[in-house]
Amino acid sequence: MDMLSDVLSAMRTGEPYAARSKSHAPWGFRFTPGDAAGCHVVLQGGCWLVPTDGEPLALGVGDVLFAPHGTGHVLADEPGRPTVDFHPTRDEESPVGELRIPGSGAVTELLCASYSFERVRPHPLLGDLPEIIHFPARVGQHVSLRAAVxxxxxxLREPRAGTDAILPSLIDMLLLYILRAWFDEQADRPDRAVTGWASAFGDPAMSRALRRIHRRPEHPWTVAELASEAGLSRAFFAKRFASVVGQPPLAYLTWWRMTTAARLLRGSDAPLRAVAERCGYSSEFAFAKAFKRAYGVAPGKYRTDVRDGAVL
Structure with missing residues (x-):
């Protein structure tokens, strides 16, 4: 499994939610700050993004916006419009909600999706992302993202047989293409040095080491062994890894083990001993102690709280 897919599989909670809006000017939607990442695609017409801080940004057909940290913002046909909270209605038979504002003004259609990530211990890959990411609809750029849009x-325009089954997969796929496009853009920028997780994707040595950790968190990795997998000296590998990932190799290994444990606790009924072994702990007691240090609760309590909706 590649790193991006691996990280998203571990950090995602629940299914994405999407809504389609069709609004006649004048209109304005307020997206309040929250835990979920938000995505907007302009399907018809145009509008303005009005961020909490910064200048308004004009959007056209095919433009994609992504707010990975749940940053509050406004979308409106013109800056300064009165706004209402974005609360679409959802038919139980449809995977996509609907919101319509009637009128005689120009029409704008939007697709808005939200994705929930674990917020207790967010992955540094997500932390590297800016508050708002904008992909203009430019011919020849991010072809796969454009195809998904x-x-x-x-x-959405012409529902057919199978649409209800296809839409959730397409909405999920949109997130992957957005993140891939962002990291590709960072790697292609000649005006500054690429750092953080954007550099990890383009660094074969770091990618090899991270893939080993992700695929085999139960293995008793050492810095020397990971350096050998990366094809680097131990000292250079340790320094480079900490610079890219933001943590020393073994600290990230422990972090990833706990992240994997949380995913298994959320998404399976595996016994605690099996979860402990999958994450490199031969002792259930040692695993429970490490998990409580990371999450503040014992693994069994975490699983119960997740299923009761008390924690994501």
């Missing part, structure tokens, strides 16, 4: 638009 086109497919979504087609399914």
């Amino acid at each position: 086109d497919l979504l638009g087609d399914e």
Whole structure:
């Protein structure tokens, strides 16, 4: 499994939610700050992004916005419009909610999706992302992302047999293409040195080491062994890894083990001993102690709280 897919599989909680809006000017939607990441695609017409801080940004057909940290913002046909909270209605038979504002003004159609990530211990990959990411609809750029947007638009405009099954997958796929496009852009920028997780994707040595950790968190990795996998000296590897990932190799190993444990506790009924072994702990007691240090609660309590909706 590649790193991006691996990280998202571990950090995602629940299913994405999407809504489509069709609004006649004048209109304005307020997206309040929250825990979920938000995505907007302009399907028809145009609008303005009005951030909490900063200048308004004009958006056109095919533009994609992504707010990975749940930052509050406004979308409106013009800056300064009165706004209402974005609360679409959802038919139980449809995977996509609907919101319509009637009128005689220009029409704008939007697809808005939200993705929930674990917020107790967010992955540094997500932490590296800016508050708002904007992908203008430019010919020849991010072809896969553009194709995903086109497919979504087609399914929403003309629902057919299978649309209800296709839409959740397309909405999920949109997130992957957004993140891939962002990291590709960072790697292609000649105006500054690429750092953090954006550099990890383009660094074969770091990628090899991270993949080993992700695929085999139960293995008793040492810095020397990971350096050998990366094809680097122990000292250089340790320094480079800490610079890219933000943690020393063994600290990240422990962090990833706990992240993997939380995913298994959320998504499976595996016994605690099996979860402990999968994460490199031969003792259930040692595992419970490490997990409580990371999450503040014992693993069994965490599993119960997740299922009761008390924690994500």
